[in-house]
Amino acid sequence: MSSVLLSVSKLRPPIVPITHQRTYITRAHPTPTPQIPIREAITALLSDMDARHEFRKTRWENNKEKRVQQRVEYLTQRGKPSHPSAEEVKAQASNEEYRRMDESLSIALQLNLDPRKPGQSLRGSLSLPHGNGKKFAVAVFTDDDALAQKALEQGAIAAGGSSVIESIKNGTLSLTSIDRCITTPEMMPELSSVARLLGPRGLMPNPKLNTIQPKESILETLASQQSGISNYRTDKEGIVRIGIGKGSFGVDKLTDNVRELMNEIQAVKPDQFGKGKKGSGKGSSKGTKYYLKAHLSTTQGKRSVLVDLRTIDPTSVFFMNDPDTV
Template sequence: MAHHGKRVVKAREGVERTKLYKLEDAVKLVKTNASAKFDETVELAINLGVDPKHADQMVRGVVNLPNGTGRTLRVAVFARGAKADEARAAGADVVGAEDLVAAVQGGEINFDRCIATPDMMPLVGRLGKVLGPRGLMPNPKVGTVTMDVKAAVAASKGGAVEFRAEKAGIVQGSVGKASFGEEKLAENIKAFVDAVNKAKPAGAKGHYLLRAAVSSTMGPGVRLDLATLQTAGQTGA
């Protein structure tokens, strides 16, 4: 049996596992329980009524969190000429073409987000087996295959979070840091849920948003009352 420290046990005792908490109350609980010596990341997990094995039920998208993630991402851009210069000017950390492909093939992956201009995709496509499993493969659906390199780099640096439904139909992602104010975390969570709602696939039948929970890196999950998260006109059905 795993041994849990007093801090973890105390945090779990303060959360009712089956209770659905209003967003504001859940955020307060998560912040209270984030007592590690580092600034814990706050994560949101949403269970969806989809089967990602079917192409028409795949959920994928990107959300620009209004208050950022609290994390500075390293961004790589595959581009040539003027677009490469644009990427560097926008603050990209790694920029290149064939040289960058060779570096990645050699195991040098020192970036968290990957952007490419459309003309570079035949080259980048060779890296599918390397970048794909890491969730780094550029994709036009989430704005990482684009000619507007400047905007894509700015979005990545400013709080853009990609999301994708995993095998069990679960979408998860970072919505900030425990040091964020309650209001900022709540705004980010609402924006994330809204983006997932808008990404509802045509093949989704019945209830779409099933369950959601928010937690910090070291803290217990706090279940959310989805009714307090959805704006007018949105439903889980």
Template sequence: MAHSGKRIVKARESVERVKLYKLDDAVKLVKERATAKFDETVELALNLGVDPKHADQMVRGVVNLPNGTGRVLRVAVFARGAKADEATAAGADIVGAEDLVAIVNGGQIDFDRCIATPDMMPLVGRLGKVLGPRGLMPNPKVGTVTTDVTAAVKASKGGAVEFRVEKAGIIQGSVGKASFGEAQLAQNIRAFVDAVAKAKPAGSKGTYLQRAAISSTMGPGVKLDLSTITTAGAVGA
């Protein structure tokens, strides 16, 4: 533990806390300092100029990362009949209807993403207290309530990441693994930021995207120069 603590302290000392790093430089720093014995996850944190307590300032959506997340997700689908068969064929790990509702209600949640066909939502809605706090409740706004279960399952397996603003106006999400190439991580980060920019709510006033930083699981946070991660106009009011 002492050796690990010294490594973390040394990594933090090599990053200037107040400096805003260009995206390519920040990615390089994060990769160089991801020295744990496992493949660390790279996380992106965005501070937004919104107050999610107001309905017209809620930010939520989904982004398909061009290079995936580096993580194998288990996907559950609530469906019946032909749609259940379609979900299985698409690669869903768990498929069911009333039986799956009973399993989840019993506290057995062995999946990372949850999809449902519209006709199943009266049943799935009963699981709100179980799935909601875990961020697993299907929602049409992020494509997890749909009749096109094949596309939804493949998107979930291929790198689709849901995002939702937290109470403090912060969005956090995984953008890949430390083993990814620098260009792959940079591409994923820009895709994530662009998706959040496009999800800007009508009630947002002033500067929408205020601050951003990336870090690996065990590494220090590196602040980003916003002008190097956004497309023109994404940062402004």
């Protein structure tokens, strides 16, 4: 009997303590995306911009001879005397320098909002401390001819009353050339005739966007709208997408813009929110999150960065700070 037990014990593998737990990466158990503090996320995206700039600049220099040769061959085939000579083309191409594109940064905030429910659709405008780096074409609607002339002198793409509205109706003034519209309250009844044209393009003046102003505030509003005042609005999924500036701003200015944006989003937080069933009362229950996710991206970047919500939530002690350093 003892010999049988002895033989069985020899067949058993030795017991080795587990020192490493194997991780499984599957569709059901994906690798979690790291959440990065806001300042670190901005720095990472700016580094990506610099890397793209250096790569494109190197490629531009390496392809200079090929680019010159293609231009010379094209002009030779055309054979028109009005075109510059091959020597002039070579000299012009040799002096050309790579021009860096100033990319924009934008943030996408996924909020725990259901725009189909009353009071949960956010819409408004704010002026970022350092602007968003864009220049907008603004049309001004007013029945005051003197005010319209001042608006044109200040850079408005169009200004006036019935004449401007008529030019929109007959297609003389293209709506694709207009980014925003501002008006005085007296012009709103007349604008109703072109509301079906302005509305789908998001050009219809709205008090929530501060685009309906009295005559004495029109020129000031025009300047702010031209300089890049930012409009925000929740889409059907409860996501707010808004630009926070250009890459040339640097980390500090972009951080200031994000701080102002998040304070605005927190200030307009509705009393009742959540995507629970209507009437269930779960939407505004204690512990319901207002911020779900936040992604930061650039114009030409191939990736977006998942931002640590603690660093952009104004109610958090880590607001605009790195939790590891606080």
